Amino acid sequence: MQIYNTLTRRKEAFVPLEAGKIRMYVCGITVYDYCHIGHARVMVAFDVITRYLRSRGYDVNYVRNITDIDDKILRRAEENGESIDSLTGRMIDAMHEDEDRLGVLRPDHEPRATAHVDEIKAMIQRLIDKGFAYRADNGDVYYRVRRFEGYGKLNNRDPDEMRAGARVEVDEHKEDPLDFVLWKAAKSGEASWPSPWGEGRPGWHIECSAMSTRCLGDTFDIHGGGPDLTFPHHENEIAQSEAATGKRYVNTWMHAGAVRVDQQKMSKSLGNFFTIREVLEVHDPEVVRYLLLASHYRSPINYAPDALDDARKSLERFYNALEGVNPEPGEVSSRFDERFVAAMDDDFNTPEALATLFELVRELNRAKKEASGQAPMLAFELKRLGAILGLLSQSPQAFLKAGAQALPISEAEIEARILARADAKRARDFSEADRIRDELAALGIVLKDSREGTTWVLDR
Numbered sequence: 001m002q003i004y005n006t007l008t009r010r011k012e013a014f015v016p017l018e019a020g021k022i023r024m025y026v027c028g029i030t031v032y033d034y035c036h037i038g039h040a041r042v043m044v045a046f047d048v049i050t051r052y053l054r055s056r057g058y059d060v061n062y063v064r065n066i067t068d069i070d071d072k073i074l075r076r077a078e079e080n081g082e083s084i085d086s087l088t089g090r091m092i093d094a095m096h097e098d099e100d101r102l103g104v105l106r107p108d109h110e111p112r113a114t115a116h117v118d119e120i121k122a123m124i125q126r127l128i129d130k131g132f133a134y135r136a137d138n139g140d141v142y143y144r145v146r147r148f149e150g151y152g153k154l155n156n157r158d159p160d161e162m163r164a165g166a167r168v169e170v171d172e173h174k175e176d177p178l179d180f181v182l183w184k185a186a187k188s189g190e191a192s193w194p195s196p197w198g199e200g201r202p203g204w205h206i207e208c209s210a211m212s213t214r215c216l217g218d219t220f221d222i223h224g225g226g227p228d229l230t231f232p233h234h235e236n237e238i239a240q241s242e243a244a245t246g247k248r249y250v251n252t253w254m255h256a257g258a259v260r261v262d263q264q265k266m267s268k269s270l271g272n273f274f275t276i277r278e279v280l281e282v283h284d285p286e287v288v289r290y291l292l293l294a295s296h297y298r299s300p301i302n303y304a305p306d307a308l309d310d311a312r313k314s315l316e317r318f319y320n321a322l323e324g325v326n327p328e329p330g331e332v333s334s335r336f337d338e339r340f341v342a343a344m345d346d347d348f349n350t351p352e353a354l355a356t357l358f359e360l361v362r363e364l365n366r367a368k369k370e371a372s373g374q375a376p377m378l379a380f381e382l383k384r385l386g387a388i389l390g391l392l393s394q395s396p397q398a399f400l401k402a403g404a405q406a407l408p409i410s411e412a413e414i415e416a417r418i419l420a421r422a423d424a425k426r427a428r429d430f431s432e433a434d435r436i437r438d439e440l441a442a443l444g445i446v447l448k449d450s451r452e453g454t455t456w457v458l459d460r
Contacts, residue, residue, distance in 0.1 A: 011346075025211075063216060328377060
């Protein structure tokens with residue numbers, strides 16, 4: 001198995017620290033608002049990675065944190081006139097609802113920052129004791145970036161270049177402009193915890209270092225996240241964790257690609273910002289999931305109406321092939337499984353894995369046409385491989401007829417007209433049969449004739 005490592009900027013043979021077991025940490029959501037489609041990209045990408053690794057027999061311990069104390073959370077709670085616990089509780093529930101609809105399995109552990117303040121304080125104290133951190137005169141505790149020799153290695157950036165070229169926040173309390181905060185002294189009325197440095201709360205970066213090592217150990221196999229986290233968040237995590245423990249923090253760093261909307265960066269100011277729940281009000285969740293898998297997880301993805309239409313058409317091909325077949329396990333050509341595994345072993349290449357499913361669809365349609373007896377086994381294999389990607393869990397009829405309740409005609413009436421059409425064809429009244437077909441087509445209902453009879457789907 002080859003995985004692209006952001007740290008080394010190349011694909012590498014993946015060898016877990018402990019044979020047969022994988023420890024993986026993914027940066028989760030800061031729960032001050034509803035999750036957006038960019039969050040969905042990361043959720044789905046690492047859900048598929050976890051599903052596939054488990055299908056290969058690995059015991060995966062998947063940890064994804066929740067940031068439930070942060071400047072944005074404090075501001076939003078104040079704007080709403082509600083408590084922090086009320087805001088974060090609502091947003092966590094909403095996040096889980098969005099994930100469930102997208103078919104994203106829950107991580108094994110979902111630590112919250114506020115439940116790990118003691119571990120965070122202990123790590124900060126270790127950094128102070130080792131000379132990597134200091135308490136400033138304003139009560140904040142900062143990390144000494146220049147004390148850590150490897151700073152910048154994840155992003156291949158030199159600290160001096162960062163200082164010269166980056167927009168570094170000016171803070172007279174820092175020893176160096178590149179230093180970042182580990183502990184924030186409490187302002188009046190803010191949520192805070194007691195500490196050796198005074199009342200305050202954790203900085204964002206130290207939360208993940210403390211929670212990941214608490215759940216997975218000082219060194220673990222995979223750390224993942226969104227494309228915007230490589231700098232400064234993940235760079236700072238490395239510096240904090242390796243300075244505190246004296247050990248390599250993570251073996252393989254993985255980052256999902258960005259989501260663009262109509263080829264533009266998603267932004268509230270551009271009016272092209274979509275929450276997951278807004279999208280799922282209009283589109284079938286499986287269509288959205290398919291769109292997110294149709295591009296390689298590291299590649300940028302374009303969220304646009306045409307792309308969603310293509311995703312639905314692709315899923316319709318799968319479900320049309322499965323329609324009328326009762327999947328049963330049995331012997332089928334091993335080439336499908338071999339090609340699927342080869343694709344996913346190559347840095348989780350979901351586009352190539354989906355190409356294998358289309359090959360299976362062609363074989364399944366041929367078997368149905370020839371009535372060869374292989375159709376049930378091919379359908380079973382299609383659903384088995386689809387399940388590893390989190391796809392094809394619906395019944396064909398449920399997917400193909402989704403939205404039928406909005407039609408100006410009931411399903412019972414549609415079936416009655418199909419029977420009337422069959423009677424007309426038996427009576428060789430083909431003009432009447434065509435009239436019924438055209439009448440239904442005008443309502444957005446497409447009839448499909450086969451040896452087993454006539455079924456219908458919606459014309460999308």
